Amino acid sequence: MKKLIAENKLKSVYLDGGKVTKVFDKKYNKSDVLYEALNTARVEDAGAKIPKLLSVDVTDGQWSITSEYVEGPTLTELIKKYPAKVDEYINKMVEYQVEFQKKSNPLLLVLKDKLHRQIDSLTNIDSSTKYELETRLDSMHNHTKLCHGDFCPDNIIADVDKDGNIKGLTAVDWVHATQGNASADIANTYLLLKLQYGEASDIADKYMDAFCKATNTQKTYVTTWLPIVAAARLAKDNKEEKDLLEKWINVVDFQ
Numbered sequence: 001m002k003k004l005i006a007e008n009k010l011k012s013v014y015l016d017g018g019k020v021t022k023v024f025d026k027k028y029n030k031s032d033v034l035y036e037a038l039n040t041a042r043v044e045d046a047g048a049k050i051p052k053l054l055s056v057d058v059t060d061g062q063w064s065i066t067s068e069y070v071e072g073p074t075l076t077e078l079i080k081k082y083p084a085k086v087d088e089y090i091n092k093m094v095e096y097q098v099e100f101q102k103k104s105n106p107l108l109l110v111l112k113d114k115l116h117r118q119i120d121s122l123t124n125i126d127s128s129t130k131y132e133l134e135t136r137l138d139s140m141h142n143h144t145k146l147c148h149g150d151f152c153p154d155n156i157i158a159d160v161d162k163d164g165n166i167k168g169l170t171a172v173d174w175v176h177a178t179q180g181n182a183s184a185d186i187a188n189t190y191l192l193l194k195l196q197y198g199e200a201s202d203i204a205d206k207y208m209d210a211f212c213k214a215t216n217t218q219k220t221y222v223t224t225w226l227p228i229v230a231a232a233r234l235a236k237d238n239k240e241e242k243d244l245l246e247k248w249i250n251v252v253d254f255q
């Protein structure tokens with residue numbers, strides 16, 4: 001029987017017979033739905049461990065994407081249920097991310113191009129800040145690693161044992177995936193964790209530290225991306241995120 005598992009203004013996600021169908025509102029742009037399906041298929045082709053895309057359909061002008069169902073709680077639900085295990089969960093999150101960062105597909109959008117476009121579209125930051133951000137972006141290394149683009153606890157499904165220990169993770173929602181610099185994707189998740197859990201929470205800092213330790217990466221290499229990814233996210237124009245993002249854009253020499 002069809003069961004609603006997630007919903008927002010423009011999308012509803014249903015579970016039916018081991019498959020998940022994301023149904024888009026009639027107002028949703030057809031090309032955006034087809035892009036999401038194509039991008040997800042390209043991530044699958046890259047060899048990342050993600051739910052397989054099964055079909056794209058349209059009924060009465062309403063588009064939908066069907067993929068395999070991944071059973072288990074989201075990482076958001078798990079952190080809420082077992083707060084004492086948060087360090088272990090963060091390590092697993094980093095482990096999974098580092099694993100898919102080893103994959104790549106030359107057909108994915110190039111992250112630097114996408115960030116440039118997003119920063120260029122901003123009308124509410126002054127031109128010298130915009131110039132500084134674009135110069136900084138140009139100076140960053142070109143990589144081709146698989147980046148998720150929205151790697152946050154809501155988009156991560158966990159396979160857990162009865163005590164809440166993670167046996168494996170799977171990320172969903174690959175519409176924003178690109179090829180680029182792994183540290184940019186880490187900086188993006190850092191921001192998403194700050195936005196979700198609040199500035200005072202140390203979850204985001206633990207996450208960045210765990211990545212740097214696991215990959216022997218200097219923290220400044222990741223933090224240099226923070227103003228750039230914050231500016232790019234500002235282009236989404238979410239009112240409730242504006243203050244925090246503007247603050248991160250201006251933290252030019254974050255340590």
Ligand SMILES: Nc1ncnc2c1ncn2[C@@H]1O[C@H](COP(=O)(O)OP(=O)(O)OP(=O)(O)O)[C@@H](O)[C@H]1O
Pocket residue numbers: 005006007008011013020022051067068069070071074154155156157172173
């Ligand atoms: N293949 C799947 N298996 C299990 N659960 C899924 C699957 N795909 C999506 N979900 C669940 O549905 C939720 C919403 O799906 P998704 O992240 O793809 O949409 P979204 O565009 O982010 O929508 P929202 O803005 O509501 O987060 C996910 O956070 C997850 O809980």
Ligand SMILES: [Mg+2]
Pocket residue numbers: 154155172173
């Ligand atoms: Mg999502």
